[in-house]
Amino acid sequence: MAGRSPAIACIGVIGRKNNPLHISLFPPGKRPALEFSFLLSSCLDIFEARMPYRTAEQDFGLLQAVDERLAMYGWVTSTGVKFVIVVDMEGGATPSTGKNPGAVGLRDADLKPAFRALQTAYIGLLRNPFYDPDQHSVLPNKSEQSFESSQITSEKFISEVRRIGEKWAPGVTSL
Template sequence: MAVCVSVIAKENYPLYIKTIPTENELKFHYTVHTCLDVVEEKVSSVSKSVNDLRELYLGLLYPTEDYKVYGYVTNTKVKFVIVVETSNTLLRDNEIRSMFRKLHNAYTDMLCNPFYTPGETIKSRSFDKLVLQMMVSEVQS
């Protein structure tokens, strides 16, 4: 199951971080922060090889003993990071991609809100609800 979902701004500061085990929230902040170097490395290597058409899904950024960290970058360089428990071998690459697509669509819908200023922390209830549904649906599956 996904234990942490985060949205990172172009300038590498967190816009949104949601964790399921709230007692380890600081640990997930560190995990997300440390994966940003890997994201930048993957984005720069992809942009050098392919000029205009690049894959938004970055795949597995790095595994730890307990978690696997996956990344996704939008065309505007906003980063999505999902941390998944390593013990959950049921999640396949296609399911992770689907989670990122849902997250990207929800982020796009949230940006269309005229009362949201881009670059501010995300406080949208509908965005938060969708993220919780994604995390809980992975638990129930």
């Protein structure tokens, strides 16, 4: 019998104006995207409440446990962009060792390599001379009374986020 190990269920990138810039689900198509969009929005108040006590870029650690299965962890860059990783505590199968190890715990430090890799990918995106981070802020549409928010469309960034989400596991030290 194979045990279960925590796995990333969702990675979200939220702009400094609290607008969603990117959401990746793992595995793609298995989970409802709208549910994770709501979950990402629910953690914004937690970021705001903790923000006065933080300086520069910070690992916010566990933001909230959604239920016994899902937990949300956060990181804020020095520019105010937020990375959120939703972990499914029963997410992936681990090879059987003949023993049933039960639930595998997760420490905040286990996610640091994933957050650092996400930050590196985002810095790479910012270094692209054709990428304008202000293009992704929520601006009123002058022709209508609605707001527009554009998503990050860089294939390189999206594939790097996908790689991080698929390769991460507890105990991985670099991605």
